[in-house]
Amino acid sequence: MEYIKSAFASIMENKARSFLTMLGIIIGIGSVITILAVGNGLKHTVGGELNEIQSGGITILIDAKKTDKYLTGSEVRAIGEEVPEAYGASPSVTAYGDLIGRSTESGSLKGGNEYTLYGKKKELADGRYYNETEAESGAAVGVMSQQAAVILFGTTDAVGKSFDATVGGQTRSITVIGLFRSEEKEIEQAYLALRGKEGVYAYIEVDVPYTLLTEGFNLSGANIQSYQIFPYPDQQDAAALTARRLTENRLGLRGENAVTIQSFASMLDTFSRILNVVTLVVAFIAAISLLVGGIGVMNIMTVSVTERTREIGIRKALGARTGSILVQFLAESSMITLIGGFLGMLGGYGLTFIVSKFMSFPPRILLSDVALVVVISTSIGLFFGIYPAYRAAKMNPIEALRYE
Amino acid sequence: MQMMCRRQPDGQLRREEKQEMARLVDVIDVSKIYNPGENEVRALDHVSLSIDAGEFVAIIGQSGSGKSTLMNMLGCLDVPTSGTYMLHGMDVSHMSDNEQSDVRNREIGFIFQGFNLIQSLTAQENVELPLIYRGVPRKQREQLSVKALQQVGLANRMDHRPTEMSGGQQQRVAIARAIAQAPPILLADEPTGNLDSASSREIIEIIKRLHKEGRTVILITHDPGIAEQAPRIVTISDGRIRSDIKNPKAG
Numbered sequence: 001m002e003y004i005k006s007a008f009a010s011i012m013e014n015k016a017r018s019f020l021t022m023l024g025i026i027i028g029i030g031s032v033i034t035i036l037a038v039g040n041g042l043k044h045t046v047g048g049e050l051n052e053i054q055s056g057g058i059t060i061l062i063d064a065k066k067t068d069k070y071l072t073g074s075e076v077r078a079i080g081e082e083v084p085e086a087y088g089a090s091p092s093v094t095a096y097g098d099l100i101g102r103s104t105e106s107g108s109l110k111g112g113n114e115y116t117l118y119g120k121k122k123e124l125a126d127g128r129y130y131n132e133t134e135a136e137s138g139a140a141v142g143v144m145s146q147q148a149a150v151i152l153f154g155t156t157d158a159v160g161k162s163f164d165a166t167v168g169g170q171t172r173s174i175t176v177i178g179l180f181r182s183e184e185k186e187i188e189q190a191y192l193a194l195r196g197k198e199g200v201y202a203y204i205e206v207d208v209p210y211t212l213l214t215e216g217f218n219l220s221g222a223n224i225q226s227y228q229i230f231p232y233p234d235q236q237d238a239a240a241l242t243a244r245r246l247t248e249n250r251l252g253l254r255g256e257n258a259v260t261i262q263s264f265a266s267m268l269d270t271f272s273r274i275l276n277v278v279t280l281v282v283a284f285i286a287a288i289s290l291l292v293g294g295i296g297v298m299n300i301m302t303v304s305v306t307e308r309t310r311e312i313g314i315r316k317a318l319g320a321r322t323g324s325i326l327v328q329f330l331a332e333s334s335m336i337t338l339i340g341g342f343l344g345m346l347g348g349y350g351l352t353f354i355v356s357k358f359m360s361f362p363p364r365i366l367l368s369d370v371a372l373v374v375v376i377s378t379s380i381g382l383f384f385g386i387y388p389a390y391r392a393a394k395m396n397p398i399e400a401l402r403y404e
Numbered sequence: 405m406q407m408m409c410r411r412q413p414d415g416q417l418r419r420e421e422k423q424e425m426a427r428l429v430d431v432i433d434v435s436k437i438y439n440p441g442e443n444e445v446r447a448l449d450h451v452s453l454s455i456d457a458g459e460f461v462a463i464i465g466q467s468g469s470g471k472s473t474l475m476n477m478l479g480c481l482d483v484p485t486s487g488t489y490m491l492h493g494m495d496v497s498h499m500s501d502n503e504q505s506d507v508r509n510r511e512i513g514f515i516f517q518g519f520n521l522i523q524s525l526t527a528q529e530n531v532e533l534p535l536i537y538r539g540v541p542r543k544q545r546e547q548l549s550v551k552a553l554q555q556v557g558l559a560n561r562m563d564h565r566p567t568e569m570s571g572g573q574q575q576r577v578a579i580a581r582a583i584a585q586a587p588p589i590l591l592a593d594e595p596t597g598n599l600d601s602a603s604s605r606e607i608i609e610i611i612k613r614l615h616k617e618g619r620t621v622i623l624i625t626h627d628p629g630i631a632e633q634a635p636r637i638v639t640i641s642d643g644r645i646r647s648d649i650k651n652p653k654a655g
Binding site for chain 2: 010316317397401
């Protein structure tokens with residue numbers, strides 16, 4: 001206790017010098033905290049989003065730069081039925097346009113077949129999904145969320161109601177045959193928005209048969225260059241590989257590397273690999289900064305020991321043991337780095353707060369990070385304090401007392 | 405002679421017991437040699453000196469006479485090259501650094517020429533330092549330090565730092581520090597060397613009073629005027645004791 005008190009007094013004695021000494025530690029710890037908070041926030045947010053669509057399909061892409069070959073909707077269906085590890089496959093065609101109900105909203109029509117339902121985590125609250133016949137015949141039917149129904153029709157009781165969709169200058173009337181369940185809160189917000197109060201702007205998505213888009217709206221003909229395969233649980237990799245092989249065989253593209261797999265798992269992989277590299281680079285910078293900071297602490301402590309030679313002599317004459325002097329200076333150096341660590345943590349949180357203003361996800365500050373900072377900064381102080389403290393402790397009291 | 409004592413453990417034991425009863429300080433045939441070899445310096449040359457509890461001894465000598473070396477030896481800051489130093493019945497001539505630290509803390513109160521207060525601490529904190537190293541609990545430390553500062557008449561300066569005090573006041577803080585935990589020996593090294601004559605008298609009076617209260621005082625000086633205040637005067641030159649006389653004028 002006395003050591004801590006005296007270390008603190010000694011640091012306050014020389015505020016400017018102590019602060020400059022701490023600077024390296026402050027920068028190092030600050031960057032560690034920032035990268036940890038941003039990284040954790042990013043992982044948490046993206047991880048959450050990915051989890052939500054994790055059960056979704058794996059996208060198989062035919063690279064338009066390497067080949068002009070493509071599949072038709074029925075070929076996609078055939079491939080899906082041939083893959084033993086999957087429920088099936090569905091073309092994925094998306095069109096953007098205006099959806100006209102009570103008001104005109106912009107939104108998107110997502111074209112697929114009846115297998116698309118396997119890619120949904122949402123459950124149907126009302127009505128049904130479109131069937132195979134509807135999927136292949138260009139039926140003008142659609143499935144949307146309860147929240148979207150409130151926005152378009154003013155009610156969740158929307159099965160059987162129709163709205164107009166305008167895509168590329170053409171307008172079709174689409175009948176709602178099913179509704180996905182939305183959370184109570186989302187529905188409430190939609191009602192609020194409807195009454196013109198503060199509410200959440202919701203982007204509306206409607207699932208429709210792909211043939212409605214390719215034939216009904218005459219979009220891009222029947223050329224399908226990407227489709228989704230819906231694997232059984234835990235069979236993602238096998239399903240994706242089989243689907244790619246079948247696609248290559250069907251199009252005669254073997255060995256041309258023109259068909260690629262884009263699963264969410266592999267996206268997450270790529271993402272976390274990038275994040276890990278960024279983390280590594282920042283950690284490296286932080287480590288160098290901490291090393292330089294630690295050497296700075298050692299330097300200043302050595303100067304301080306020399307300056308206080310006489311004090312050390314006095315303390316030894318009065319009965320301080322080697323260990324007492326050692327502990328006194330170690331307490332001082334680790335106090336410097338600990339305070340530096342806390343200042344760095346505050347700086348890091350400030351920086352994180354600013355960074356989060358420019359990003360769409362909240363940073364996450366974990367208690368374990370704080371503990372990490374305390375441990376790291378204290379041990380830097382202890383480690384780099386050993387040499388000067390040892391010098392102090394080993395001084396000869398007679399020579400130290402004679403020092404001017 | 406030392407070797408002989410070692411070979412006769414019984415004899416040595418009896419000797420130690422006897423010392424413990426009367427002799428506080430017993431320096432037996434001590435030499436200190438710096439730079440052994442061609443350019444060796446004999447700072448102390450076969451010095452023997454005994455001091456009993458309750459004595460007030462002045463050790464006087466010119467600079468270079470070996471009195472500083474003797475003072476370092478008596479204060480357990482240094483160990484002799486040969487010979488034995490018995491302090492309070494303990495052989496302190498072959499102790500490790502840490503053991504010496506403990507002996508200094510327990511047995512000796514230092515008063516230096518240059519005061520040697522720690523500048524960043526208040527008067528009271530300075531007085532508490534040896535108590536901290538002794539492991540005295542905080543409450544008791546405060547009581548002892550206040551008492552010691554009262555004894556030197558500085559009860560109203562407890563929270564002042566050394567830079568805010570005169571030389572005489574600083575030396576009185578140093579005396580308070582030396583007596584706070586009531587060590588058997590007060591070792592004063594030129595205590596008035598940095599002071600004007602008024603402050604010097606004041607300090608000498610305090611030292612004499614402490615002696616009258618029963619403390620053993622060893623005063624090291626080059627100034628005969630100061631040495632005359634002590635009832636026993638030991639003169640040292642060229643590393644040898646030249647005279648050791650009673651001084652009836654003291655008192």
